[in-house]
Amino acid sequence: MATERSDVRSSSAEIDIHAAKLTKQFGDQYAVKDVSFDIPRGKIFGFIGPSGSGKTTAVRLLTGIYPPTAGTARVLGVEPMNFTQHLREEIGYMPQLFALYPDLTVWENLNFVASLYGMNFVTRRKRLRELLEFVELDKDRRKLARSISGGMQRRLTLAATLAHDPRLLFLDEPTAGIDPVLRRKFWDHFKTLQDSGRTLFVTTQYVGEAAYCDYVGVMTRGQLVLVETPQGLRKRAYGGELVDIVFKDSVSERRHLQPLQQFDFVQKQLPRAVQRTGRHNARIVVDDAGAALPALMKWFGDQEIEIENIEEHVPPFDDVFVEIVSKAEAEMDAAEANHG
Amino acid sequence: MGNLSRLFVRASSFFSKEIFEILRQPRLIATLVLGPFLILLLFGIGYRNEAPVLRTVFVVPAGSPLETEIEKYASDLGEQLDYRGATTDLEGALAQLKRGEIDLVAVAPFDAYSTIRYEGEQAVFTLYHNEIDPLQADYVRYFGKIYIDEVNRRILRAITERGQEQSISISQRAASARQNSAAMRDALARGDVVAARDYQRAFERDLYQLETDTNTTIELLDNVDATLGGDADNSTEAVRSGLQQIRDNQAQLGLAGDSNFDSDAQISTATQIEAELATLESSVADLEAIDSRVLVSPFRSETQSVAPATLLAQYFAPAVIVLLLQHLAVTFGALTMVRERQLGTVELFRVSPISPAEVLVGKYAGYLLFGGVVAAILTAVMVSGYQLPLSGLGSLIGTDTLTLGLGVPMGGNWLYFSAVVFALLFASVGLGFVISLIVDTDSQAVQYAMIVLLSSVFFSGVFLRLETLLSYVRAVSWSLPATYAVQLLQTIMLRGQAPSVRLLATLFGMGVLFYLVAWLLLGRQMRYQAD
Numbered sequence: 109m110a111t112e113r114s115d116v117r118s119s120s121a122e123i124d125i126h127a128a129k130l131t132k133q134f135g136d137q138y139a140v141k142d143v144s145f146d147i148p149r150g151k152i153f154g155f156i157g158p159s160g161s162g163k164t165t166a167v168r169l170l171t172g173i174y175p176p177t178a179g180t181a182r183v184l185g186v187e188p189m190n191f192t193q194h195l196r197e198e199i200g201y202m203p204q205l206f207a208l209y210p211d212l213t214v215w216e217n218l219n220f221v222a223s224l225y226g227m228n229f230v231t232r233r234k235r236l237r238e239l240l241e242f243v244e245l246d247k248d249r250r251k252l253a254r255s256i257s258g259g260m261q262r263r264l265t266l267a268a269t270l271a272h273d274p275r276l277l278f279l280d281e282p283t284a285g286i287d288p289v290l291r292r293k294f295w296d297h298f299k300t301l302q303d304s305g306r307t308l309f310v311t312t313q314y315v316g317e318a319a320y321c322d323y324v325g326v327m328t329r330g331q332l333v334l335v336e337t338p339q340g341l342r343k344r345a346y347g348g349e350l351v352d353i354v355f356k357d358s359v360s361e362r363r364h365l366q367p368l369q370q371f372d373f374v375q376k377q378l379p380r381a382v383q384r385t386g387r388h389n390a391r392i393v394v395d396d397a398g399a400a401l402p403a404l405m406k407w408f409g410d411q412e413i414e415i416e417n418i419e420e421h422v423p424p425f426d427d428v429f430v431e432i433v434s435k436a437e438a439e440m441d442a443a444e445a446n447h448g
Numbered sequence: 449m450g451n452l453s454r455l456f457v458r459a460s461s462f463f464s465k466e467i468f469e470i471l472r473q474p475r476l477i478a479t480l481v482l483g484p485f486l487i488l489l490l491f492g493i494g495y496r497n498e499a500p501v502l503r504t505v506f507v508v509p510a511g512s513p514l515e516t517e518i519e520k521y522a523s524d525l526g527e528q529l530d531y532r533g534a535t536t537d538l539e540g541a542l543a544q545l546k547r548g549e550i551d552l553v554a555v556a557p558f559d560a561y562s563t564i565r566y567e568g569e570q571a572v573f574t575l576y577h578n579e580i581d582p583l584q585a586d587y588v589r590y591f592g593k594i595y596i597d598e599v600n601r602r603i604l605r606a607i608t609e610r611g612q613e614q615s616i617s618i619s620q621r622a623a624s625a626r627q628n629s630a631a632m633r634d635a636l637a638r639g640d641v642v643a644a645r646d647y648q649r650a651f652e653r654d655l656y657q658l659e660t661d662t663n664t665t666i667e668l669l670d671n672v673d674a675t676l677g678g679d680a681d682n683s684t685e686a687v688r689s690g691l692q693q694i695r696d697n698q699a700q701l702g703l704a705g706d707s708n709f710d711s712d713a714q715i716s717t718a719t720q721i722e723a724e725l726a727t728l729e730s731s732v733a734d735l736e737a738i739d740s741r742v743l744v745s746p747f748r749s750e751t752q753s754v755a756p757a758t759l760l761a762q763y764f765a766p767a768v769i770v771l772l773l774q775h776l777a778v779t780f781g782a783l784t785m786v787r788e789r790q791l792g793t794v795e796l797f798r799v800s801p802i803s804p805a806e807v808l809v810g811k812y813a814g815y816l817l818f819g820g821v822v823a824a825i826l827t828a829v830m831v832s833g834y835q836l837p838l839s840g841l842g843s844l845i846g847t848d849t850l851t852l853g854l855g856v857p858m859g860g861n862w863l864y865f866s867a868v869v870f871a872l873l874f875a876s877v878g879l880g881f882v883i884s885l886i887v888d889t890d891s892q893a894v895q896y897a898m899i900v901l902l903s904s905v906f907f908s909g910v911f912l913r914l915e916t917l918l919s920y921v922r923a924v925s926w927s928l929p930a931t932y933a934v935q936l937l938q939t940i941m942l943r944g945q946a947p948s949v950r951l952l953a954t955l956f957g958m959g960v961l962f963y964l965v966a967w968l969l970l971g972r973q974m975r976y977q978a979d
């Protein structure tokens with residue numbers, strides 16, 4: 109899987125978004141620090157990080173709202189501060205906060221944004237209606253934006269962002285405050301957009317949404333901790349894949365666990381590669397669960413060790429994420445302590 | 449071509465958006481347009497350009513001839529002087545003044561008659577008031593002076609009339625002198641020396657009396673002449689020289705029965721004197737013919753304006769239109785970009801292909817259209833003068849018609865009018881935009897807009913004429929769009945003339961300047977967000 113990760117860097121495909129040591133400082137504080145990545149055309153890049161980790165700032169740097177303090181960014185081959193009018197028509201930006209007019213109706217707001225992008229008066233009607241249907245606001249289009257719910261405002265903002273059918277999309281927490289069913293629908297739509305060659309840069313706090321992305325960048329304290337595929341993310345969190353075993357007898361360190369160290373697939377370099385997790389339970393970290401499971405079952409049979417269950421454990425992304433962030437932050441603290 | 453249509457679409461996005469947003473905020477419109485309009489309307493209806501009435505007590509020195517007569521002179525001077533009686537007690541009157549029971553104390557000089565009549569000087573009235581408002585104090589000084597002048601005049605007139613009554617006795621006296629002279633001549637011709645002597649004595653008494661009376665009158669008339677700047681009147685000169693000749697001839701008269709008395713010479717001198725007395729009589733009659741009022745106040749003013757007549761409320765109407773439109777446009781302009789920043793929409797613009805110029809053009813167009821509609825409604829209200837009959841209802845509020853509209857005259861060309869309104873709105877929206885781009889919050893924006901309104905009320909020549917301001921303060925005036933527009937609209941509406949091209953062009957140029965400044969500022973803000 110490590111090969112996939114290097115794919116991101118060495119892809120021969122066209123790079124739509126390129127960041128090199130991108131840095132933004134507010135006073136003494138780094139909102140974004142030395143962030144580097146490349147996003148090929150046609151990929152969904154998920155930007156995940158705790159609140160205040162610098163996701164929005166990164167998006168603003170990439171869309172030319174902020175000039176960077178240091179480092180460079182290239183979006184569609186151009187530095188964001190030098191975007192041409194023509195290039196801006198290819199980009200869609202969905203801000204994190206509702207940034208439309210409370211005194212206009214849903215329909216008027218949508219029309220306004222479409223006009224901002226110079227969409228033809230006559231032909232845009234059909235498209236805007238379709239978008240409203242997609243975000244399920246068709247029936248509410250005559251309501252004032254101030255009188256619709258927060259989630260509806262999010263949906264309206266998304267529709268407005270998609271109106272001019274941009275080739276490259278920056279979506280800052282598009283699914284915040286959206287119910288799970290609609291969230292699923294949104295991600296399905298993002299996938300459809302991707303299939304038609306669009307590139308998407310999506311920030312989110314829903315770690316589970318990482319599964320929809322081609323690549324996930326994890327931010328904390330303004331720094332990009334890693335960029336991974338969703339599967340690679342798990343491995344990175346725990347040092348490998350996890351196998352859970354339930355023994356018939358209570359777990360004996362000498363009889364049940366120590367012998368497991370002999371297998372090559374067990375990640376012995378980790379301090380807790382084999383670990384008792386309950387009276388009858390143990391968890392081992394292996395490099396590839398698919399290969400390890402048959403080998404283990406055969407060995408338990410040979411040793412006449414009775415087991416009730418053995419299976420791969422797929423931890424939820426939330427756990428994965430917590431694991432990665434806390435590790436990264438511990439490292440940052442340690443590095444800081446060393447310097448200080 | 450495609451680019452051009454996109455440009456048009458982009459600019460138009462703001463046009464309709466601004467209009468919708470304004471219409472969705474009826475309260476904002478109400479406070480911006482209706483509020484100030486009603487205030488100014490109330491002012492127009494309620495403001496009386498009349499001087500307040502001064503309650504006045506006259507203080508007259510005890511024993512002065514005025515003590516009995518002041519009421520005659522001062523009690524019906526005019527509407528603005530409320531005669532509250534005369535007293536000899538100055539301290540009491542001043543105490544009343546301090547308590548605010550009266551507004552003015554006028555202290556008469558001790559002997560106005562002799563001052564005026566015998567010393568030929570003005571009698572001085574002293575005025576006391578108790579005003580802290582400098583304008584009101586000026587007013588008291590001004591009206592006090594006018595009314596006291598009137599009292600002076602009335603007293604003078606009385607004296608003159610008395611002089612004229614005397615001049616009647618002068619002509620009688622002259623006739624009597626002539627008769628006595630003739631009788632003396634007859635007696636001499638008869639040779640009745642004793643009778644001639646008696647008549648001659650009577651004649652000389654008459655002549656002496658005549659001289660005394662005439663001198664007083666002439667002196668008074670000379671004073672009047674000198675005050676009014678006329679030269680010695682023909683009639684007084686004739687009287688004076690006639691009298692002199694009579695006196696010269698009289699000196700040649702001998703007394704009948706004296707040693708070297710020549711009766712024939714006496715008769716011929718007497719004949720001559722009689723002829724001179726006859727002439728004097730007619731001169732004195734000329735004096736009598738002059739009306740004492742004309743003598744005392746020979747001028748009366750009648751103003752005639754070369755401009756069309758205007759009522760006060762009508763005079764203010766163009767200024768009100770201007771103030772309201774400027775305030776409206778400045779406020780909309782001042783709020784607009786602040787609101788975009790607060791809503792976060794500026795971020796959208798910055799990422800989108802719209803340019804600062806397109807934002808400005810779209811927004812300007814929206815506000816100019818809205819301002820134009822408000823201007824049309826406002827003008828219709830001002831210029832129309834429909835009288836709505838109120839039948840029974842009216843008696844409740846004491847009027848039977850309600851005037852819809854103010855009936856303000858529109859003497860000029862509507863095209864000029866529209867050009868001025870356009871230039872005013874253009875410049876005011878621009879001023880608002882500049883404000884909008886330098887403030888941080890909407891409350892700051894509103895405060896700045898209020899400052900503009902306040903300076904306009906004081907400095908744009910609406911209520912205070914520009915000529916009353918110092919030149920460096922006038923610089924403030926000329927930096928306000930309202931100053932130009934008020935003058936332009938007054939010329940067009942009230943005078944019915946073509947507006948000054950220079951003023952109109954300057955106002956428009958001001959708008960262009962504001963547009964350019966706004967464009968630069970907005971360009972900077974849209975390029976990137978300041979940290």
Ligand SMILES: Nc1ncnc2c1ncn2[C@@H]1O[C@H](COP(=O)(O)OP(=O)(O)OP(=O)(O)O)[C@@H](O)[C@H]1O
Nearest residue numbers: 134139157158159160161162163164165166204979
């Ligand atoms: N304009 C600004 N001025 C000063 N500090 C800022 C500014 N914008 C962001 N920051 C700081 O930079 C850091 C990163 O903020 P940012 O909004 O990028 O976080 P985020 O990851 O988007 O958070 P969230 O998930 O809550 O939206 C925060 O500590 C924030 O306080």
Ligand SMILES: [Mg+2]
Nearest residue numbers: 163164165204
């Ligand atoms: Mg954010």
